[in-house]
């Protein structure tokens with residue numbers, strides 16, 4: 001079955017019924033466009049494909065489109081599998097809900113392509129991620145992928161990351177006081193916020209990640225040197241991972257707008273991974 005034929009069987013992006021919330025429509029538009037542009041051509045490889053599925057509200061539509069594609073391929077009796085690797089509990093559910101095959105990173109350490117959301121992206125596709133507290137697995141999956149594609153709505157495109165969002169930092173629970181103190185000592189002159197994320201109405205006490213850790217949300221203001229800041233932070237004992245994703249293999253980002261357009265940024269990755 002040719003890719004053009006598969007594409008012609010899919011719901012046409014231009015004709016999708018509008019969702020009640022224009023923001024949701026913009027997320028769906030970005031996701032469908034990204035999947036059609038970057039995933040469909042991989043089908044010509046005629047082998048099993050391993051796809052990372054990120055976390056958040058935008059990737060819901062990535063999983064939906066992948067599920068639709070899988071359903072069409074199944075009808076043509078393809079012998080090849082699409083194995084989806086989740087970045088957390090929510091994305092595991094998305095994979096299952098869309099009748100996609102669930103895999104894990106231990107069994108499939110080489111991922112062909114990952115689609116994930118972002119809290120903020122600068123023009124070089126340096127990102128802040130972790131709004132959903134899944135940053136550790138998101139970084140692991142994105143670093144294990146040959147190609148990393150971001151899907152987001154228009155609010156996420158900024159000139160400098162850190163403009164609006166704090167950086168989520170995952171810490172071992174017993175270290176949160178130490179880490180907080182170290183952050184104040186090292187970055188006190190620029191810190192605008194530094195607090196352990198709370199569960200709010202849904203949970204008394206801190207948010208606990210899929211790895212059993214806490215998240216400290218730290219606002220450093222505008223981040224102009226993401227790699228340097230990440231490297232400084234990761235040296236602090238207790239910090240497991242930071243939500244700063246300096247671009248190494250992010251090839252493209254798709255930002256959906258509520259007027260039905262998608263802005264894409266495509267760049268050459270700064271590093272090539274040998275897997």
Ligand SMILES: O=C(CO)[C@H](O)[C@H](O)COP(=O)(O)O
Nearest residue numbers: 056057058117130131132134
């Ligand atoms: O990093 C994430 C979760 O840890 C998400 O990808 C990020 O928060 C974006 O989410 P959304 O698509 O809901 O805007």
